[in-house]
Amino acid sequence: xxxxxxxxxxxxxxMLEAMLQADTGDDVFGEDPTVNKLEAIMSALFGMEAALYCxxxxxxxxxxxxxxTRPGDEVICSSLAHVYIYEGGGIAFNAGAQVRPLEGxxxxxxxxxxxxxxxxxxxxxxxxxxxxxxxxxxxRGGGCCYNFEEIQQVRQVCNNHGLQLHLDGARLFNALxxxxxxxxxxxxxxxxxxxxxxxxxGCPIGSVLLGSQAFIREARRVRKKLGGGMRQAGYxxxxxxxxxxxxxxxxxxxxxxxxxxxxxxxxxxFTGHMLPVETNILIxxxxxxxxxxxxxxxxxxxxxxxxxxxxxxxRMVTHLGVTPEMVDKTVEVIRTMS
Numbered sequence: 001x002x003x004x005x006x007x008x009x010x011x012x013x014x015m016l017e018a019m020l021q022a023d024t025g026d027d028v029f030g031e032d033p034t035v036n037k038l039e040a041i042m043s044a045l046f047g048m049e050a051a052l053y054c055x056x057x058x059x060x061x062x063x064x065x066x067x068x069t070r071p072g073d074e075v076i077c078s079s080l081a082h083v084y085i086y087e088g089g090g091i092a093f094n095a096g097a098q099v100r101p102l103e104g105x106x107x108x109x110x111x112x113x114x115x116x117x118x119x120x121x122x123x124x125x126x127x128x129x130x131x132x133x134x135x136x137x138x139x140r141g142g143g144c145c146y147n148f149e150e151i152q153q154v155r156q157v158c159n160n161h162g163l164q165l166h167l168d169g170a171r172l173f174n175a176l177x178x179x180x181x182x183x184x185x186x187x188x189x190x191x192x193x194x195x196x197x198x199x200x201x202g203c204p205i206g207s208v209l210l211g212s213q214a215f216i217r218e219a220r221r222v223r224k225k226l227g228g229g230m231r232q233a234g235y236x237x238x239x240x241x242x243x244x245x246x247x248x249x250x251x252x253x254x255x256x257x258x259x260x261x262x263x264x265x266x267x268x269x270f271t272g273h274m275l276p277v278e279t280n281i282l283i284x285x286x287x288x289x290x291x292x293x294x295x296x297x298x299x300x301x302x303x304x305x306x307x308x309x310x311x312x313x314x315r316m317v318t319h320l321g322v323t324p325e326m327v328d329k330t331v332e333v334i335r336t337m338s
Contacts, residue, residue, distance in 0.1 A: 001304045001326045006171075006199040006254075006280060006319035011239060015202065018242040024234035027053070028224070034234030038241050042195070042208045045244075046187030050216035052209045053237055055228055057082075057170045060194040060209040062090045063222045065131065067215060068164040068192070071096030074127035076117050080107035080140035082168055083133050094226070098127055106141030106275060109134070111153035118161050132158055135168040137175045142275030142283040143258075143317075145175040148185060155189040165189070170196040170207075174279040177251045191215065200251050200280060201243035202320040205236055247320065254280040257318040257327045264331040270295075272312070282316040283309070290337075302333045 002008045011019070025031035039051035054060040061083050065075060075091055077084050079101035083091060091097050100117050102109045119126035132154060137143045158165045167190045169175075176183060186193060192211040197203040209219055223229060230236075258280045265271045265284060272285030286295045292308035299306055309315045318327075 001330060002321065003316040003318065003330075004305050004307045006317045009199070009202040009320040011202065011204055012320075014246070015239050015242045018238045019235045022234045022238035024232040026231050027233045028229040028231060032232065032234040032237070034241065035230075035237040038237040039208065041241070041244065043210055045183045046193060046210050047184040048187045048193070048210040049213045050211065052216050052219050052223060053230075053233060053240075054207045054209055054223060055205055055230065056198070057168070057194055057196040057207040058087045058090065059223070059226060059228050060207040061133075061166075061168050062087060062094045063209060063219045063226065063228075064166045064192045064194060064211070065091055065097065065133070066095045066222050067218045068131045068166060069095050069097045070128075070130070072127060073097045073130040074100050074119060075131045075133060076100045076102065076109075076114055076129060076163075077133040078102055078104040078107045078109050078135065078138070080104070080138065081133060081135050082139055082170065083135070085140075097131075100129070106144045107135055107138030108141060108144065108146055108150075109154075110150055111157045114154055114157050118157075118163070129161070129163060131164045131166060133166045133168060135170070137171045137178075137279050137281070139170070139281065140283070142277065143171065143174065143279035143281030144276060145179050145278050148179070148181050151186075151189055164191045166191060167193045169193050171199055171279065173248055174200055174251055174255070177248070178255060178279050192219075197240040197243055200254060200319060201240070201247045203236070203239040203243050206240050208240070250320070251280070254318040254320070254322070257322055257324070258282055258316075260327055261316060261318070261330055261334070264334045268334065268337065270337070280318045283313055285312045286314055298337065299333065302329075304330055304333060 027035045043051040118129045197206040262277045272287045274284035307315045
């Protein structure tokens with residue numbers, strides 16, 4: 001029972017069969033029909049002009065930031081953003097840009113936050129603000145979802161100041177299911193979107209970067225420079241096609257599992273503040289007599305793996321590999337802890 005991340009999912013047997021049946025070619029030459037099909041379906045789903053299949057969400061985010069900026073620029077994002085704290089300093093390393101991290105709320109920033117952080121473009125002492133990055137759902141925010149009206153207001157601020165707007169949508173399908181928002185709505189307001197296939201959708205690898213024809217043309221060049229050009233990638237892209245057909249609606253089960261575990265935890269006195277559980281991520285404080293480390297280690301002895309993410313907090317993530325029976329066992333263990 002592994003709740004450390006939804007990246008621990010493994011392909012189902014039907015997904016493996018889809019891989020074996022994939023028609024493949026050389027994607028660097030643009031000749032892998034399965035990759036081309038996945039890119040076409042994703043771009044149509046979001047109403048965007050083009051798409052690029054990448055090995056990982058980190059790579060697709062880093063490609064987008066590189067294309068949207070030039071060295072010395074400044075990128076606005078939340079202080080909890082994945083692109084800022086979990087991508088190895090990639091913004092500095094790959095794009096030569098710096099970050100203006102904003103406090104925000106659970107990893108979400110507002111239009112007013114963005115407006116206040118934009119540097120005067122005529123002040124040569126300041127870095128040129130060129131890009132805003134949002135994350136939906138917010139990983140360190142406990143899987144919370146943006147209000148779409150706020151996103152639209154951020155878009156308007158970007159328009160007013162000539163900024164680009166990128167979405168780290170690693171778990172965007174979770175957000176769409178939880179809020180009733182549509183993929184096309186997001187395609188209309190963002191200049192680029194990164195969507196992971198290897199989390200809730202259960203693929204072994206893969207992320208799709210979406211944008212305009214011109215943006216994706218340049219993104220393909222950057223992907224090559226980063227070593228992300230793949231050959232017979234259709235075997236992997238086939239898992240994405242299968243997931244889009246079979247694993248999107250079932251995300252609701254993950255959300256229900258997360259809420260059930262949350263209810264069991266909140267019944268216990270050792271559970272402190274818990275971030276609102278909107279999708280498949282639980283982030284909560286552990287109080288005496290337990291600590292995040294002792295709580296983690298106790299559950300590990302029961303065959304349940306969780307992650308201590310700070311001196312006070314634990315994270316649990318539900319996913320395709322977590323069954324109702326596993327949730328039953330987890331709830332039972334939590335309720336009997338003394």
